[in-house]
Amino acid sequence: MIYVKDLAKSFGDNHVIKNINMHITPGEKVVIVGPSGSGKSTFLRCLNLLEQPTDGTITFDGQEITAPGVDVNKIRRRMGMVFQHFNLFANLTVKENIMLAPVQLKLKTKAEAEAEAVRLLKLVNLEEKADSYPSQLSGGQKQRIAIVRSLAMDPEVMLFDEPTSALDPEMVGEVLELMKKLADDGMTMVVVTHEMGFAREVATRVVFMDGGYIKEENNPKDFFEHPQDPRLQDFLSKVL
Ligand code: ADP
Numbered sequence: 001m002i003y004v005k006d007l008a009k010s011f012g013d014n015h016v017i018k019n020i021n022m023h024i025t026p027g028e029k030v031v032i033v034g035p036s037g038s039g040k041s042t043f044l045r046c047l048n049l050l051e052q053p054t055d056g057t058i059t060f061d062g063q064e065i066t067a068p069g070v071d072v073n074k075i076r077r078r079m080g081m082v083f084q085h086f087n088l089f090a091n092l093t094v095k096e097n098i099m100l101a102p103v104q105l106k107l108k109t110k111a112e113a114e115a116e117a118v119r120l121l122k123l124v125n126l127e128e129k130a131d132s133y134p135s136q137l138s139g140g141q142k143q144r145i146a147i148v149r150s151l152a153m154d155p156e157v158m159l160f161d162e163p164t165s166a167l168d169p170e171m172v173g174e175v176l177e178l179m180k181k182l183a184d185d186g187m188t189m190v191v192v193t194h195e196m197g198f199a200r201e202v203a204t205r206v207v208f209m210d211g212g213y214i215k216e217e218n219n220p221k222d223f224f225e226h227p228q229d230p231r232l233q234d235f236l237s238k239v240l
């Protein structure tokens with residue numbers, strides 16, 4: 001579904017992503033871990049072209065999306081992205097937040113988008129918040145709304161950048177539960193997280209990034225039980 005070949009990204013002299021190769025098949029759940037500043041967010045942002053790579057290619061569903069002339073917005077619609085900070089529109093209700101993009105882009109009629117919003121709110125048990133504003137929600141509720149807002153676009157892939165890092169500890173679980181539900185439903189997912197329990201339980205593959213490179217990748221069992229790279233061993237000794 002996604003082929004990343006010799007990907008590099010620099011900001012001036014700062015070579016953030018040095019050479020990344022990755023192949024993501026449909027339904028895979030790739031979890032990316034690594035120290036702060038290792039390029040994880042930049043990599044995710046390159047995947048949906050929020051950043052233009054300096055070098056290399058990304059192919060998505062057979063189309064080279066890093067080629068000149070590609071309609072970036074069209075690609076982004078097919079890849080949902082959820083950030084650490086929820087980025088909900090404060091002046092819109094929860095339901096309006098969910099309906100906005102599909103209606104504005106004319107992918108759905110208002111009635112269709114509303115029916116879909118109601119379905120998605122039921123999925124996360126937040127029907128009663130439909131007409132609330134984001135400021136009236138807890139952090140965990142906001143993040144669950146941000147996730148279903150992405151789902152309203154029927155994405156083929158979901159990218160998550162530390163979706164639970166800004167949450168109070170007691171709200172982490174409800175967001176991870178929703179992500180597990182998506183995973184079980186077969187969604188293709190790329191998740192940057194520090195939640196090692198989630199990685200162990202949900203990932204089909206765990207990737208360790210360090211200094212702009214993928215230093216190691218493996219199935220969760222071997223990744224956590226038999227890390228090879230000394231930097232990964234050191235990293236795991238600090239986070240586990
Ligand atoms: P991580 O998510 O692993 O913590 P990031 O991808 O956010 O790492 O950042 C890696 C490096 O890239 C950092 O040194 C950061 O300062 C730099 N960086 C990220 N985005 C930008 C940007 N838009 N402009 C300049 N430097 C950036």
Ligand code: MG
Nearest residue numbers: 040041042161
């Ligand atoms: Mg980051």
